[in-house]
Amino acid sequence: MKLTLDKPKTFKDGISILSDIITESTxxxxxxxxxxxxxxxxxxxxxxxxxxxSRFQTYDVGDDTSLAINFxxxxxxxxxxxxxxxxxxxxxxxxxKLIYKGDNTKTxxxxxxxxxDRSQSLKDLDAEVNVTMPSKLLSxxxxxxxxxxxxxxxxxxxxxxxxxxxxxxxxxxxELTESENVTIKTEKAQTSRYSIEYLKNMIQxxxxxx
Numbered sequence: 225m226k227l228t229l230d231k232p233k234t235f236k237d238g239i240s241i242l243s244d245i246i247t248e249s250t251x252x253x254x255x256x257x258x259x260x261x262x263x264x265x266x267x268x269x270x271x272x273x274x275x276x277x278s279r280f281q282t283y284d285v286g287d288d289t290s291l292a293i294n295f296x297x298x299x300x301x302x303x304x305x306x307x308x309x310x311x312x313x314x315x316x317x318x319x320x321k322l323i324y325k326g327d328n329t330k331t332x333x334x335x336x337x338x339x340x341d342r343s344q345s346l347k348d349l350d351a352e353v354n355v356t357m358p359s360k361l362l363s364x365x366x367x368x369x370x371x372x373x374x375x376x377x378x379x380x381x382x383x384x385x386x387x388x389x390x391x392x393x394x395x396x397x398x399e400l401t402e403s404e405n406v407t408i409k410t411e412k413a414q415t416s417r418y419s420i421e422y423l424k425n426m427i428q429x430x431x432x433x434x
Contacts, residue, residue: 225253225284225285225289225291225313225314225315226282226284226312226313226314227253227258227280227282227283227284227285227314228280228282228283228311228312229279229280229281229310229311229313230281230311231279232305232310232311233307234275234432235258235275235302235311236302236305236307236311238260238275239295239298239299239302240299241428241429242260242262242271243295243296243298243299244425245264245269245271245425245426246262246263246264246271246295247265247294247295248292248293248294248295248337248339249293249295250290250291250293250339251290251293252289252291253283253285253289253290253291254289256274256276257275257276257277257278257280258275258277259272259273259274259275260272260273260274261273268418268422269422269426273429281310282312291336292336292337292338292339293320293334293336293337294334294335294337297334298320301322301332301334302322304324304330304332305324306326308326309325309326310324310325310326311325312325315336316333318335319333319334319336320334320335321333322334352410352411352414353380353408353410353414354409355380355385355406355407355408355409356407357400357405357406357407358405359427359430359433360430361400361405362427363427363430365387365398365400366387366420366423366424366427368387368396368398369388369389369396369397369398369420370389370420370424371394372389372390372391372394372395373389373390373391373420374419374420374421375389375417375419375420376388376389376417376418376419376420376423377415378415378418379414380408380410380414380415381408381410381412381414382408382410382411383402383408384399384401384402384408385399385400385401385406385408386398386400387399387400389420
């Protein structure tokens with residue numbers, strides 16, 4: 225395997241964001257590009273991160289299509305990657321080799337790990353509610369209710385989503401209805417509650433997607 229990125233900021237930022245949510249996972253080289261699909265340790269959320277093949281200057285996968293790795297270890301190594309560097313990823317036996325080419329050349333090795341195959345359990349997830357909206361809209365809604373409480377409640381109904389929080393003395397509600405930019409798919413009213421800090425970790429991804 226040999227992958228080259230002359231603008232590696234998306235990869236670096238993506239791994240940093242993912243490491244706040246998941247600890248270990250596989251990085252898969254698919255025909256479409258590099259992909260991470262995993263559940264967080266508490267099995268609360270599923271995350272998917274993809275860098276299209278077209279973003280790579282070299283995309284030579286060979287037989288090594290999957291890299292199981294600890295994301296905290298990888299994030300520490302990527303801290304030394306400058307935005308002007310060229311990043312080269314290679315697999316050497318049981319290690320991921322990272323080469324940073326800039327004013328000098330730096331080489332790091334991160335151990336690969338053994339992980340059980342969870343691909344089937346990921347595919348078996350069925351969502352009873354599916355909401356699509358601009359990431360900025362969700363981010364602003366979370367900020368709006370963050371001033372009231374440390375947790376947030378989502379209530380989805382056909383055609384409407386209410387994001388609310390309630391503290392000891394205050395309450396905030398943000399109501400979203402279906403529009404050109406917002407789609408809400410559910411057959412009946414559904415309610416879930418999440419930590420705002422947890423959601424903010426996930427919403428960080430908007431800075432590399434917008």
